Amino acid sequence: MDMFEQPASALPYFCPNCRSNRVKFSLIAGVKQRIRKDAATGAILARDDAEFARMEEPTVQCEVCSFIGNEQRFIKQAQREPLPKPPQVVYKR
Numbered sequence: 001m002d003m004f005e006q007p008a009s010a011l012p013y014f015c016p017n018c019r020s021n022r023v024k025f026s027l028i029a030g031v032k033q034r035i036r037k038d039a040a041t042g043a044i045l046a047r048d049d050a051e052f053a054r055m056e057e058p059t060v061q062c063e064v065c066s067f068i069g070n071e072q073r074f075i076k077q078a079q080r081e082p083l084p085k086p087p088q089v090v091y092k093r
Ligand SMILES: [Zn+2]
Pocket: 015, 016, 017, 018, 019, 020, 021, 062, 063, 064, 065, 066, 067
């Protein structure tokens, strides 16, 4: 099987379920394997090598709470609740 190269966004993720994880995620992809069957008996006559099924949008799993959702849910949550910015020190004279 080829190296796993599921495309993933460079935008920040934030788990919409536990809302504590912005760092540890897994990308999940389906595997596709072409087969040929005997039409009458259903026996599998041939199998190709398995390959990763290309998906429009990656599926993401939070490694903290195991929640699984499509990538947009993680991106949208990160946009709704961006990381708090560190306080800016303003020098006034
Ligand atoms: Zn989570």
